[in-house]
Amino acid sequence: MAAETTLMLSFVAAGDHVLVSRNTYGGTYRFFSKILANFGVTFDYVDTTDAEAVRKAVTPATRMLFVETPRTRRWRSPTSRRSRTSRAPRGSASARRSASSSTNTFATPFFQKPLALGCDAVVHSTTKYLNGHSDSVGGAIVCADPKDGEKIGFAQNAAGGILSPFDSFLVSRGIKTLPVRMKAHDTNGRAVAAWLARHPKVLKVFYPGLPAHPGHAIASRQMTGFGGMISFDLGSEAAARRLLDRVVVCSLGESLGGVESLISHPATMTHASVEPEERLRRGITPGLVRVSVGIEDVEDILADLENALAGV
């Protein structure tokens, strides 16, 4: 969130309009709607898989397209390049007064490279896969143009969104094993998603690696792996609660991307600050469960889920 704060302080001001992926992280929605909106910045949430919808939502005041991909409920592709280049001249975002940014927390640069897809800036929560050990909280912004970098650095210094030396050390230690960890998350993620898709108590599974997923084709073109983030629907909050109460290998937690498997209930955790109707519109149903598949022996993860589902 410090990285997102710094990004917004660097590129938007009162009177600006920002287009955001509809199903963005609940904390991002909270920051935009409950904090930045008080400073005269306006936000619209659009389906960023629909380039026409994005184009239609652009106004003369639109300053930024903020895309999060992949996401909790559905995998969506960034349409930023088309949306951005249709109106923006080349050069730094600072110079041309329009920017596209992508949050790449779930995929990491190991599987997806938004700068190569046309984004100006990429935001990561380093709390997740980049650090990978769930022992540090932080963020990073990566940008294509050094001028944008200077602007971000200035805002960071001025506003104070910095990482402590020890946390910086932890993240730099974690990044050294990013490729090995991501390959393991991906192997386990594919196995768990395929297993869940076959389970009779699971109504629906959301994982870009499943051929039935609407984003599968574009994910296969755009990403070199699908990672370990899966969500699935059990049909009701009661069913989700029973599962969450019974898991042992998967720990209940809002975070994600650590070597240990974490499981969460988006409607009451990550997306609790999104209004109930808006939450449903975004596909965050009461029975939705999200699992961040760790790098444990996959048989242990499957046995844990099997045992927990038996109680549902």
Ligand SMILES: Cc1ncc(COP(=O)(O)O)c(C=O)c1O
């Ligand atoms: C996509 C996304 N963005 C931002 C955040 C917030 O990150 P942090 O907890 O590092 O501030 C999260 C945390 O779950 C997330 O999933």
